[in-house]
Amino acid sequence: MKDGYGGMDLHLGAGTRFYCHTYPENPEAGPILVIEAAGVSLMLSNRTRGAVEAGDVENARRLLEVVSEFTAEVERLHAINGAAVDSMQDAAA
Missing domain, CATH: 1.20.5 (Single alpha-helices involved in coiled-coils or other helix-helix interfaces)
Known part of the structure; x- marks a missing residue:
């Protein structure tokens, strides 16, 4: 998506959950930041997970x-x- 644009609204309510998954035994696997709200799971990681x-x-x-x-x-x-x-x-x- 070279010149594209995308968007998403995620409203954080009382049931919102936040996680940071780390994998000390496998440095190539993470970290992954997760936000779960309103039936949506948003996961953030670097482009090449682990190769920071x-x-x-x-x-x-x-x-x-x-x-x-x-x-x-x-x-x-x-x-x-x-x-x-x-x-x-x-x-x-």
């Missing part, structure tokens, strides 16, 4: 950065929503 190159390390570090940003934003919004719920409960009391 510098670009794979860079991608893994960037993934960590982006997930950390996502986590911080979810936590921020949760704190805002929690404050809003608290003030609605105070007003109802």
